[in-house]
Amino acid sequence: MLEGLRGEDSIAELCRREGISSSMYHSWSKEFLEAGKRRLAGDTARAATSDEVKELRREASALKEVVADLTLENRLLKKKKA
Structure with missing residues (x-):
């Protein structure tokens, strides 16, 4: 080319x-x-590599765990107040 x-x-x-x-x-x-x-023109989109996808999946999983923990803690705190 x-x-x-x-x-x-x-x-x-x-x-x-x-x-x-x-x-x-x-x-x-x-x-x-x-x-x-x-x-x-500023278009920087590209396909992610398999390693990037794996890392993003691990990160998403860790974030989901944090959200689950915070949701449970929030529910427990609401029960204590009631």
């Missing part, structure tokens, strides 16, 4: 050397340039 952007070789030559069709190259090129435009 980057070699094609540099313009040192023709796209046809680059595709022959890499064993890809020119339509594949142009599809990748379009995706690459669109992603660059989105990034420059």
Whole structure:
């Protein structure tokens, strides 16, 4: 992709050397340039890695436990007041 952007070789030559069709190259090129435009416009969304997902699940589980503990404590305190 980057070699094609540099313009040192023709796209046809680059595709022959890499064993890809020119339509594949142009599809990748379009995706690459669109992603660059989105990034420059401030779009930083991306897919999370499996490690990030696992960490977020652990964090969510820990937060749920805290909410459960606080809810139980709140109920107990309300019963004491009544």
